[in-house]
Amino acid sequence: MSRVLVYVEHDGEAIRKGSRQALGVAASIGGAQVEALVIGKGAAGVAAKLGAYGVTKVHAVEYDGAYATGVWTGAAQSAAGDGDCLILASHTSFARDFAPRLGARLSCPQVSDIVELSGDLGGIEVKRPIFAGKAFETLKSEAGRLIVTLRPNAFAEPEAGGGGAPEINEIAVPEVPAALQTTVIEVLKPDTEEIDLTEADVIVSGGIGVGGPEGFDTLRPLQKTLGAALGSSRAAVLAGWISPDHQVGQTGKTVSPQLYIACGISGAIQHRAGMSSSKCIVAINKDPQAPIFEIADYGIVADLFKVVPAFNEAIAKIKAS
Amino acid sequence: MKIVVTIKQTFTTEAKIAVDGGAISDKGIKQIVNPYDEFAVEQAIKIKESGGAEEVVVLTIGPERAGEALRQCLAMGADAAFRVWDDSLAAPGAWDVYATVLAGALEKMKPWELLLAGWVAVDDNAAIVVQRAAETLGIPQVLVVNKLDVGDGKVTAVREMDGYREVVEAPLPALVTADKALNTPRYPTLPNIMKAKRKPLTVWTLEDIGVTAGSAGFTRTGLALPPAKTGAKIVEGEPEEAAVALADLLHTEAKVI
Amino acid sequence: MATVTTNRGAGFLLGRLDVEQQMTPEKLTAEQRMLRDTVRKFVDAEILPRMDELETLDIGLARELLQKTGELGLCMIDVPEEYEGLGLDFVSSIQGSEILSLGGGFLTAFSVQTGIGLMPMLYFGSDELKRKFLPGMASVELVSAYALTEAGSGSDALGAKTTADLSEDGESWVLNGTKQFITNGGFADVFTVFAQVDGRQFTAFLVERDTPGFTVGPEEHKLGIKSSSTTSLSFEDCRIPKGNIIGEVGQGGKIAVNVLNLGRLKLGISAIGSAKEALEVSVRYALERKQFGRAIAEFGMIREKIAEMASRIYAGESSMLRTSGNVQEAMHAGDEAGGASANSAMRTALREFNVECALEKVHGSEVQAYCVDEAIQIHGGYGFIEEYKVARTYRDARISRIYEGTNEINRMQIAGDVLKRAGKGALDMDAALSEAPGSEISDQFGALCDIAEQVDRTRAVARGIIKMIVEQSGGEGAKRGGDQELLQRLADIIIAIYALESAMGRAVQARRAGDTNADEFEAMTRVYAAGVAPGVRRNARETVALLTADGADEAAASEIAALAEPPAVNAIALRRVVAEAIIEREGRWFDC
Ligand SMILES: Cc1cc2nc3c(=O)[nH]c(=O)nc-3n(C[C@H](O)[C@H](O)[C@H](O)COP(=O)(O)OP(=O)(O)OC[C@H]3O[C@@H](n4cnc5c(N)ncnc54)[C@H](O)[C@@H]3O)c2cc1C
């Protein structure tokens, strides 16, 4: 039977979604004894919720400060202890910071940003994207101690419920030697500027189908909800509905976001030339014959003015959970 | 002050990926300095140009071909280059071994005060090796940085966190990894390309740096290309229902939300 | 059959290629590759995003960008270190010429700056002039131009009417006349101007822009390369210092011709660069564009175009590098000689390879013409719309067959010079002819022995024709040279020999070196061979028909005709193989 330690990230109350997914992965490993590590303000309260995810023991560190590499690494090291252990974490900015250092301290291998996991300690197999998702590799490890970070949203969220109160192991805030101390001076708010098209992870794009300059206002809420950049077809630019910086395509920008949502765009080859390498393409168009559907992954054949607001609401709900 | 920049040679980002005999084929593919590492090299040279450092040294673990990437860094303005290699390092999944090797080489290159690197390599997408080496070397780190000041024995950097940014300080020596907004890397001028030819490029074996490789934590058992597109999955129903179903599919199936 | 020594111009007509010594893109040094990367990044970051402005002939921007190429060191490659240049090898200096071709008309400005604008000074200027002007030309603080053409004298360049007379006090030259179609005219600082001294001694001078009596005319409105400046220049009692003479009185013709040699080679290389771009853009488009439910890249006729474009580019590129390598070697030998004789050795080197330089110009520009034309065709109607980059590429390509000597003039140079050399006994056609084509082809050509034999046969065709013409002219090759149609056909056969042999040599070399592209190189060599054979046959037959009608030996004529018979090959299948490989690479060229 193996010991699985899940690093659980939270906002003082709620458990982050990626961490819930990691808990789900832990629970799916047959006969595993699932433990958790919780660090930060409100750790005790969060720890208490973890029984519902099948966690039997929680290592909790009450800590008031901002994220600090040394604190997180030290706490994880204590929680991991000496024996065999599979350490799981969602591949967040915290985990990508401390997990490699934990690997060095524990002298154990680490693999990051995986999208599939199977097997058990001593014979774990993981799948992960390489070359920006242009290929996937499968890796196997026979190590008894192992750190694995999971790509957020690559795993299903488990049903929470039942389970007893986990045993709590309070860990004191680890001492960090002066030479290793990082100090957060200031937290900066996210940029409110328009997101650059070419760098955006998500693009919401509108064409002639939006019907006029005000049509883009229908797309704006969705753009905001998704933290997306706003794109357009050339026809919409030529119509003067939106500025040319937004044009995607042959004579506009070439983009390859994770998600491209084409609203009222027919999918002319010139448009496709600029966006066909997007990872996931969604088309909303009332013409079932529109060529955009040939390269889209998902499509809805309907009036975008009906689809987009409802879609935005549904996304907002998912984001909130 | 001496700055060490660790770099990796990777495929260009436009490269078409093909699998040949169970490995990623490098046939006909142009190789470059990992783009994020280029930001790190540029930053190091900028610090030197503004009088903040005396020497910029680049280090890579890689086969002979990776020497080209080092030469490019020298042509950009680095002063010396080091390449460590052993054929046993060719297998994928050996981030732990690479970190040990890197730490060994960095130990040998001491003294230095600042260690710079790209935050991730665009090929293997791991973001493990140099951070792990930093732990072994006992130095702090600030990762995914888009603004950096060095002085008074410390670094002050703006790092990217999930959904926000922080200004962070750390004492030197420290590791800082670069993100894309840090700067705009220069391209080497021809006179500098020629000068680079005369700059020292040292090749070390594992023995030279006193490291035994050990076995890698992972071995690769499979390699596959993503499935080709087969046309859109049309979500049926009334527009509003379809919208909700689509949001759900994007979340649970495509996993892009 | 003997292999030839490389540093003999037109030596490829005498014997087989020494494959190992052939310069190829695969032999570029790490520095040369890095230089290519730098130029490519420069083009992507600085030129292409500003192409629209450049196309409206924004002179300030053109100057600024040209100066940036100076900062990158691209214009100082050929300038010796003592004049604040880099003094690098010739093969390095052609890299910029190739990659800047992506910049259309901007390339023309650059080509003049590093080519015909610079070289008269570089190879013929006095030390004093060089000290004064070369460093600025190398760093592009001084933009240069080359003024040879006049309204009444284009191809007949030496027939220029502009005059230069020594002033009464003997201290200055006084220039009068008008030049036409001068690239960089709108913003150049220094001009190499050709004029007649005493009415008939053609001489080169250096004129600075602000000289009184010198005025620059308005910009021409052109079909293509719109981002380059082309103006007339006029000289009205324009006085320049006596020391501003380049070379000596009467040396102008020599200077003009020698400088054009290198310019032609570089033009050929640029043309191939632009053809590569046309290929890549077309393949990408063909993969995207769907008709009848399929990507047009799946259609046989489109694939055949792609195969043909790639194979011609491959042959062109192979021959460019071969010539560049040979020129470089000859220059290097000149350099070794050192001192004052170095320059004259360089000049000898340039003259030595005038056949090769002229043929690269013709071949390169014709490969380019073919490729940009098919690129438009592959794009269909969209290719005809200005917003598509290929439209500009197409327009910009048209000038390549006109300037630096029209392709007609260059063909005359190729055939005329070979005949002249043969007539003087400098190319020994008899000795060469005694060996049978295809004899003793060992495995030195690996899988391409049949191609080596085709090259041998074509070479024998050319030699047979040369011999006939020389005999008919009573040993004076020049006499029959009056028959331009013959010269044109002979030139085309000579081009086919050289390009095919270069393509083959590179493939053989790649195979020996275990290069991963060897399969593709072999396939493209075969396609190219199949493509040139019918033309060789037609040219040979038409040539001997005329010669026999004029009394040449019928037996020899039928022997030549037999040698010119194309080998039986499955050309369609060969092109399919190449198309598959090029489409698989999405049209990206083999130069990583
Ligand atoms: C040289 C050249 C370069 C070009 N470059 C580009 C380029 O860079 N980028 C680019 O985008 N285009 C470019 N084009 C233009 C391109 O050919 C198309 O004209 C353009 O992409 C069409 O834009 P569209 O899809 O918005 O408009 P249309 O083709 O008119 O499509 C509108 C679509 O909206 C749908 N629609 C209408 N109302 C609704 C509704 N209420 N709800 C849902 N769907 C609706 C329709 O069914 C239709 O499919 C270029 C063209 C040329 C000739």
Ligand SMILES: Cc1cc2nc3c(=O)[nH]c(=O)nc-3n(C[C@H](O)[C@H](O)[C@H](O)COP(=O)(O)OP(=O)(O)OC[C@H]3O[C@@H](n4cnc5c(N)ncnc54)[C@H](O)[C@@H]3O)c2cc1C
């Ligand atoms: C955009 C541009 C930039 C230029 N830049 C420069 C420059 O920087 N410096 C410079 O000095 N010149 C420059 N030129 C001039 C260029 O070199 C000449 O245009 C070219 O040499 C042809 O001369 P031409 O125009 O007088 O044509 P012509 O000589 O009149 O030729 C007309 C036709 O007759 C043919 N022909 C001429 N003579 C013969 C012959 N003996 N046998 C067979 N056919 C023949 C030609 O091949 C051509 O097809 C430039 C021209 C252009 C258009």
